[in-house]
Amino acid sequence: MTEDRTADTWQDTAMGRPPRNRRELRVKLVWIGVWLVFLSSPVGDLASGRHTTGATVAGALGLTAFVAAYLSLVFRRMGKPFSPRLTVSLLAVLGVLAPVLAYSLGRDWLGLFVYVSVACGATLPVRATYWAIPATGGVMYLVGLHSDEKEARGLLLLVVLIGFAMTGVGQLVRTTIELRKARATVAHLAANEERLRLARDLHDLLGHSLSLITLKSELAGRMLPDHPDKAAQQVADIEQVSRQALVDVREAVTGYRRPRLAAELAGTEVALTAAGITPDVPADPDLNGVPEESESALAWALREAVTNVVRHSGADRCLVRLTHRQTLDGPVLELTVEDDGSGGVGSVPGNGLTGLTERLEKAGGSLEASWIKHGFRLVARVPTAPAGDVGSGA
Numbered sequence: 030m031t032e033d034r035t036a037d038t039w040q041d042t043a044m045g046r047p048p049r050n051r052r053e054l055r056v057k058l059v060w061i062g063v064w065l066v067f068l069s070s071p072v073g074d075l076a077s078g079r080h081t082t083g084a085t086v087a088g089a090l091g092l093t094a095f096v097a098a099y100l101s102l103v104f105r106r107m108g109k110p111f112s113p114r115l116t117v118s119l120l121a122v123l124g125v126l127a128p129v130l131a132y133s134l135g136r137d138w139l140g141l142f143v144y145v146s147v148a149c150g151a152t153l154p155v156r157a158t159y160w161a162i163p164a165t166g167g168v169m170y171l172v173g174l175h176s177d178e179k180e181a182r183g184l185l186l187l188v189v190l191i192g193f194a195m196t197g198v199g200q201l202v203r204t205t206i207e208l209r210k211a212r213a214t215v216a217h218l219a220a221n222e223e224r225l226r227l228a229r230d231l232h233d234l235l236g237h238s239l240s241l242i243t244l245k246s247e248l249a250g251r252m253l254p255d256h257p258d259k260a261a262q263q264v265a266d267i268e269q270v271s272r273q274a275l276v277d278v279r280e281a282v283t284g285y286r287r288p289r290l291a292a293e294l295a296g297t298e299v300a301l302t303a304a305g306i307t308p309d310v311p312a313d314p315d316l317n318g319v320p321e322e323s324e325s326a327l328a329w330a331l332r333e334a335v336t337n338v339v340r341h342s343g344a345d346r347c348l349v350r351l352t353h354r355q356t357l358d359g360p361v362l363e364l365t366v367e368d369d370g371s372g373g374v375g376s377v378p379g380n381g382l383t384g385l386t387e388r389l390e391k392a393g394g395s396l397e398a399s400w401i402k403h404g405f406r407l408v409a410r411v412p413t414a415p416a417g418d419v420g421s422g423a
Contacts, residue, residue, distance in 0.1 A: 052305055052345055067140035068096070071130070074137035084134065091130050098122040099144050102152055116152050123148055124165075128172050136177035139184055142169035146188045150195030162192035212299070231278075238274035242267050290316060290351075293328040297335045297349060304339045306368075307346045314351045319362055323411035326392040327364050330385050330409035334366035337407075342370025344404060353413065360413045361394070369404040385409070 074080075075088050098119045123145045131138040142165055149161040166188045173181020249263035294310055301308035316324060331349070338347050350365040386396045394411035 051343065067143050068092075070137040070140050071134070074134060080134065088130060088134050088138075091126050095123060095126045095130070095141060095144070098126075099148060102148050120145075120148055120152065124168075128168055131169070131172045132175055136173065136180045139169060139173050139176075139180060142166070142172075142184065142188050143191055146192030147195050150192040151199060155196060155200070158192065158196045162189055162196070165189075165192065235274060235278070238270050238277075241270050242274075245270070290314060290319075290324045290328045290331065293331045294349070297331060300335055300339055301347050306338065306344055309346065309348045311349065311351055315353065316362075318360075318413045319411070320392075320414070322392045323362065323394065323413065326389050326394055326411050327362065327409055329388055330364055330396065330407070331366065333382070333385050334407045334409075338366070338368045338370065342368045342405065344368035344370030354410075358412070361410045362413050364409045365406065366408075367401065367404060367406040371404075 071088070071092055075085055075092070078085075080088065102116065102119050102123075123141075127138075127141040127145050131141060146162050146165045149165060150158055153161055166185050169188055170181045170185050173184070245263045245267045249260045249267070252260040252263065291314060294314060298308045298310045301310075319327075335347070335349075338344055346369050348365070348367045350363075350367075352363045352365070354361050354363050382396070382398055389396050389409055389411060392411050394409060396410075397406075397408040399406055
């Protein structure tokens with residue numbers, strides 16, 4: 030159990046997480062590739078021919094081992110995270126190779142300490158970075174005194190600042206993980222609250238009706254031998270009560286199943302963000318005058334559209350807009366969902382869009398889905414006034 034807790038702690042302090050789509054993979058590769066600029070000096074030094082053949086071969090092998098250890102650390106989240114022991118071992122490899130190569134081959138190799146500092150800030154717990162990063166800078170400066178004290182003094186601040194900057198990024202990642210866990214907890218509590226509300230409502234709906242049915246059933250049973258007419262009346266009352274209870278339950282279930290547009294908009298932002306897609310969603314939609322049936326139809330349309338964006342589009346950005354418009358058929362509320370991806374529904378509408386079209390038509394609305402210059406657009410419209418009120422103004 031102790032080892033499990035230690036591993037969990039190290040995973041929480043590690044940078045990032047595995048990329049879930051091509052966009053996240055590109056961002057991660059670019060972020061890692063930027064830091065490789067400090068390898069230009071040692072590579073140029075090896076290619077200059079200033080060293081003997083043996084020193085050049087040894088330097089090339091050492092640099093290869095150094096880069097392999099470094100990339101293994103920064104890429105570790107793309108697969109199974111390393112154990113604390115293996116992480117420390119790889120850091121030790123970096124911590125040994127950097128001073129050995131810099132001391133043996135000269136000032137052009139001092140930039141390797143930048144990678145050691147970055148690796149310490151990205152992988153070590155916060156308390157360990159307080160001494161590991163300054164120690165890295167101190168060792169770099171001492172090694173630099175042997176070759177170029179001025180170069181070492183210029184790199185000292187850079188090594189320390191970059192290391193602590195990576196520590197800050199790690200803190201940001203940990204905060205994001207905690208927020209994600211808190212959001213999941215809130216969702217779980219909300220689901221539990223909804224179950225409790227359902228239980229209370231069902232008790233309120235059926236408790237009285239079932240008690241009345243039980244009482245009248247007992248009365249009918251006692252009256253049946255001597256007073257069949259009164260027993261028949263009780264049975265008729267039981268039928269009426271049970272029918273009303275059935276109507277109440279159906280209305281309650283319909284209300285539970287009907288999605289709300291405001292809730293779907295909030296869920297849309299969460300879903301898009303979790304999928305690595307930048308959301309542009311209205312925060313406070315104006316739903317005044319929108320019938321429940323129309324709002325429910327738009328909520329279903331939004332859910333289906335966002336599901337398609339997340340699963341199939343490969344988009345980087347998704348725009349959601351709600352607009353009130355006046356048409357020849359009366360006022361309508363228009364929902365637009367537009368992405369910049371390359372996926373979509375294809376030339377033939379799928380079952381989801383076909384079902385949405387039918388649902389919107391039942392509510393008096395319409396659906397349009399089409400390709401645009403950079404992505405896909407879905408537009409759903411519903412009337413904002415009941416059918417009987419359209420055109421009935423003075």
